[in-house]
Amino acid sequence: MGVSIRRPLLPLLLFLFPLLYSVSVLHQRWNPEETKRLSPKKPDQVILGPAAGQGLPNRLQCQGTKAMNRIEPSPKNNHSEEEKVSFVTVFAIYKSDPMSEKMLDRVRVGDILYNSKSERSLAILNAYINFIQVSMPSSDVVVLTDNDSTFSLDRNNAIKFPIEGDYSRSNLMLQRIKSYIAYLKRILESSELEKANKNIIFSDSDIAVVDNLGDIFQKHPDFHIALTFRNNKNQPLNSGFIAVRGTRDGISKSKDFLEEVLDVYMSKYMGASRMLGDQLALYWVIKLHLPSAIQKFNRHESFAGKVKGVSVLFLPCAIYNWTPPEGAGQFHGMPLDVKIVHFKGSRKRLMLEAWNFYKSTFNVSNMLCLILCSGRTKYDF
Structure with missing residues (x-):
């Protein structure tokens, strides 16, 4: 005996019709632009x-x-007693689409309104210099940039130092190592090297120095180059802070070390994300020449080792980065x-x-x- 399925459809349709009608009306009235305007703005x-x-x-x-x-x-009562340090950073301002700049929300910090990414980038660079001036007033800042850069630094303790290269976003980490090496070469060629004897700290420009870093060179008198480490299995070395002793031997051996890192970068990690290649190359060099260092990256103590005659100091990221x-x-x-x-x-x-x-x-x-x-x-x- 066949079973009729037509009779139950009527109650089902009576139930679904109001629901379908409500969804249809809601779809007609919904305006994504209006919804976007009504959404809460970030504070x-x-x-x-x-x-x-x-x-x-x-x-x-x-x-x-x-x-x-x-x-x-x-x-410090006597600034001449401080370790002389040059902070060196790579900085470039990128051209942006004027239309996209107009769509960005303006950002106010204190009494200053920043209308574009370039304004904010330059403000961050100036804050970087300000923090150094407060914490280490005897130090200066060297900004490595491309030859065509047009930004100005009206600061007593900061200079632009143009170095030819490709400073595009996708190439910046590779260019940073190249610029560091070029800068060290220029210093080695300078007749003022022996007189200056100034230690060097290569760093990102988005850092705030909140205490005197000169004690690195005083407490650890034997290293040529210093790196910061963290307990990260894939990227234990952070390239955002590299210290170089300002003697001829320290600068020369640090240059040799970075040249090997550059060679590894270009031969093995050109396909890596633009922010990872240099850190992966750093780790590869240390893992190859100083494998005993790897097991110490989960500690929070400084230690040292030798890489092909270069004395490398490892500093905990938690303090120095x-x-x-x-x-x-x-x-x-x-x-x-x-x-x-x-x-x-x-x-x-x-x-x-x-x-x-x-x-x-x-x-x-x-x-x-x-x-x-x-x-x-x-x-x-």
């Missing part, structure tokens, strides 16, 4: 959260933006002896906020609490 300010590392020994303790256990670095977490509440917090804060990616905005806060308080410790407690802010910087 144009620093969002504070809980301080990471609360209660942990040797970590900065904060109540809001007030440091509870940080001791201010003692100022500390990066703010993407959001407040990271468990480990900020070491009390941190010397560099590295504002990567979307955190570059925070670097300008930190300098603006320092200008109003002149308190490094409280500024570090502002950095530590700042919540995640995503800006196209």
Whole structure:
């Protein structure tokens, strides 16, 4: 006996019709542009959260933006007694589509409104110089850039140093190593080398130096080149900070070391992401010539080793290349002896906020609490 299936369809259609009608009306009324306009705008300010590392020994303790256990670095009464250091960074401003610039939200930090990426990039470079001037007033800054760069540096302690090359975004990490090597060669050829005897720190320009780094050269008198390491299986070496002793031997051997890194980069890692090639090449050279170093990357202590006659010092990233977490509440917090804060990616905005806060308080410790407690802010910087 056949079973009729027509009778149950009527109640089903009566049930579905109102639902289908509502969806149709909603689709007609929905306007994606209007929805985008009504969506909440990202706050144009620093969002504070809980301080990471609360209660942990040797970590900065904060109540809001007030440091509870940080001791201010003692100022040097005689700047001539400081280690002479030249901070060297690679910097380029990229041309952008005027139409895309108009679509970007303007960013205000303190009393300053930044309307374009180029303005913000130059502001970050100036903040980099400002932090160095506060923490190490006897030091100078050398900005390696392309021959056609048009930005100006009206600073007493900073100069542009043009070096020919390809400074495009996709080639920047490769060019950075080439520029470092070219700069070291120029110094070796200079008749002023022996007289100057100035140590060198190659660094990214999105860092804040918050303590005197001259003690690296005083506490570790035997190294030629210093690298920073972290407990990261694939990229344990960070190329954003490289220290070179300013003697002829130190500069010459550091140049030789970087030339080998460059050769490895060009032969093995040209297909790597534009931000990874140099770090992968650094690791390959160390793994090849000094495999005993690898097992020490999970510790938090400095150590040294030899790479083809070059004395290499390894410094813990947590102190010499500390990066703010993407959001407040990271468990480990900020070491009390941190010397560099590295504002990567979307955190570059925070670097300008930190300098603006320092200008109003002149308190490094409280500024570090502002950095530590700042919540995640995503800006196209």
